[in-house]
Amino acid sequence: MMRLYITTGSSIEVMQGTCDEALHDRIIWIDLHEPSPREVRFVEDMLQIDVPTRAEIVEIEASSRLYEETDAFFMTATMLCRADSESPELTPVTFILVGHRLVTLRYADPLPFRTAASQIHRNPLAWNSGEVVFVGLLEVIVDRLADILEAIGADLDAVSREVFTTDAKEAARRAKDYRQLLARVGRAGDMIGKSRESLVSLGRLVAFVTVAFKSKDRKSLQTRMKTVSRDVISLSDHASFLTNKVTFSLDAILGLVSIEQNGIIKIFSVAAVVFLPPTLVASIYGMNFEVMPELTLTYGYPMALGMMVLSAIMPYLYFKRKGWL
Known part of the structure; x- marks a missing residue:
């Protein structure tokens, strides 16, 4: 499926599928979600680029994920999706900046894309170019990762209160729920690992695009990119702290199990x-x-x-x- 975000000056229209050639210059964002071969050919012919295949975007080498080709910047980051479900997963998402247009290529539906789409409808004047949409998407993605890490931290705090409670009734109930506590700590550790992997890929992408913006004299967006970079670094540090907390909680639970045995x-x-x-x-x-x-x-x-x-x-x-x- 392909969505075209077309600016009309005071608003942004969303169109599914291809459009007339007269509207090509007004397109600021092309969102390719599990695109068909016909949709991929449309983007390639319009922008004169080669859209990466699904096999190419899953490669982990930095040279395959971050590169410049014919005045187009190709950037692939790993994103965490389905974080609120029982089976969260990581998925690669490719961002292609071509002039004032942004192309996103994805084979999943992470929440930040829906959030960004709703923000565009609420305030279209603040999303007036592909570069702005790109930076806005990065900000939404980082905010989503921050929310995920905050939820994990709150759950680990709840686990700590249950593990170290001095109330006799709570201790007796806790003794019956060791398996559930271990499952919660294990899921938290898995989510933190996935979040850190996503943050690492975002950090590389931000460093790459910051240099690209400097070479293209996009100073208006450099400040926002620096903020995104600082947020990524701080979230990575917080994820490391939560990892230590997971290890401590796991050791504490296993110690209590040994005491009970x-x-x-x-x-x-x-x-x-x-x-x-x-x-x-x-x-x-x-x-x-x-x-x-x-x-x-x-x-x-x-x-x-x-x-x-x-x-x-x-x-x-x-x-x-x-x-x-």
């Missing part, structure tokens, strides 16, 4: 020691020897039971006094 093993060990002496007494008097003096005693049976009870109580009292129970 040690407590269970201790209970079984104490129970085995407590019941071992009575078992020994019962085993002795369960022997089938002819000559056993206690067998002929009138109070032999109560005596044996008393010895069994006493041999069980004494270890229990000893453990209690030592504070092992």
